[in-house]
Amino acid sequence: MTKQQTHDSILKNTAEQYKKNGYEVFIAPQVNELPFDLGRYRPDLLVKKSKNEGYIIEVKDVSREAPIDHYREIAETVAQHAGWRFLLVTGEDSAIGNLLSWEQIFRKKEHVERLIASGEKEAAFLPLWTIFEALMRKQAERASIPIERFPTSSLIKHLYSQGELSIAQFDQAIALLNVRNRIVHGFEIIEVEESFKQLKQLVDELIHLWMPQAS
Structure with missing residues (x-):
């Protein structure tokens, strides 16, 4: 399996998990589908629980490939909008669910x-x-x-x-x-x-x- 095929497989599996959990899912969302301006950044996945709540998701094959400093800036931008979270999802761990309170x-x-x-x-x-x-x-x-x-x-x-x-x-x-x-x-x-x-x-x-x- 090529790197692109691996990426696409993780993306598809993640999208399916969110669909099963009742989210509206957009793969490679267009600018007009994003809930707010993200500048030049385009996520792999947008999942919406409601109009004002959901996740903006970037998919990586493995966690070591993720440039955390760069994505932390995006996460901070997304966190400024109530109800929204930015997530990195990898093939090593793409489980979804709420964290413990x-x-x-x-x-x-x-x-x-x-x-x-x-x-x-x-x-x-x-x-x-x-x-x-x-x-x-x-x-x-x-x-x-x-x-x-x-x-x-x-x-x-x-x-x-x-x-x-x-x-x-x-x-x-x-x-x-x-x-x-x-x-x-x-x-x-x-x-x-x-x-x-x-x-x-x-x-x-x-x-x-x-x-x-x-x-």
Whole structure:
């Protein structure tokens, strides 16, 4: 399959997903179909939930090909219009759906706290990792970095390159991602208690930094 065929396949699959979820879909929208002026930029996809709400989408084969600085400028322009979001979608992760709300995040955190209280730290690791990923995706959305649908490894790397994670947080996140991958693939984790402690500290730190009241 050529690069163009791969791009077109991702574009078609993404368009179909949004159609199934009730969106009006425009592939390679014309200027008169766009909800507002985007200058010389032309998106791959426009999906509308209503006249004043939807997504403007750029498709890339893989996340490493996305020039985030350039697309962040577009995302900031789009974010000035209430109800609209700019997204980068790749073949690695083109799932759609709503991000967890802060209320949902804190409910999950309460569940983790109950597992900790019962001494089930190993069982609490993956639910806590879910919270960590949710925090990163929400921060990407808040900062108009259009990567919240990216696979986890790329998400971490781009948040670091955009200054949202410190080098210490980045190093810790990559190390913990390796632990998470070993757990989900069925390998024994000897240091899981220490890894859990590090993950909980990182999650608490990011909640303090990123939750709306902190800003």
